[in-house]
Amino acid sequence: MTTRTDPAPRVVVADDQELVRTGFRLILTARGIEVVGEAGDGAEAVATVRKLRPDIVLMDIRMPVMDGLEAARRILAQTPGCRVIMLTTFDLDHYVYAAGASGFLLKDVTPAHLAAAVRPVDTGDALLAPSITRRLVERFTSGAPGTDPGPSNPAVHRDLAVLTPRELEVLTLMGRGLSNSELAGELTLSEATVKTHVARIFAKLTLRDRAQAVVLAYETGLVSPGKSTGAAPSADG
Structure with missing residues (x-):
């Protein structure tokens, strides 16, 4: 088995629910992944990333002030090298591709999967939840309404x-x-x-x-x- 020598990524968690942010922080820090900042809305996420320059942002889609999709676009445009993992649900998966994110996870992801998913994105091996991969492909190969x-x-x-x-x-x-x-x-x-x-x-x-x-x-x-x-x-x- 190959031993990973990559440094642990620095992560910002953006979600409008404090309980969710706290849970993600505990899950990641317990596994040696540093959570350097949190944000409660999209605009705060953009500002936090600009200030802290993390490697990864865990970004909820539905947030006040600025939604996660727009925040992701701005972060990716303004902060080269930063990666975004969108946290989504089944009813939102038709939006995820436009965000430019490097990975997509369902919000009910298991703690082990959440922690493990951060590292592949940081090393260029982006992660897609199986259901999102399937729906992403179906939408873009079928010419579904709204496909851009x-x-x-x-x-x-x-x-x-x-x-x-x-x-x-x-x-x-x-x-x-x-x-x-x-x-x-x-x-x-x-x-x-x-x-x-x-x-x-x-x-x-x-x-x-x-x-x-x-x-x-x-x-x-x-x-x-x-x-x-x-x-x-x-x-x-």
């Missing part, structure tokens, strides 16, 4: 010919929901090599994150609806 093929979803009509055969294989497996560690096992490669392939795919196809890669894999026919593994990128330890 414009600037918020630039992962459309990319020329996959720029990819090497190995990169194409990696993109296909990403589209099926495999994490970096799962890709490494599937392809008999080191995780560092997989991360290099993923970075090159993102650069060549101008992809922002794994969510766009999943959508692109379906839109281009690399993965067909119903043929994904159904597994979300795992919390790599």
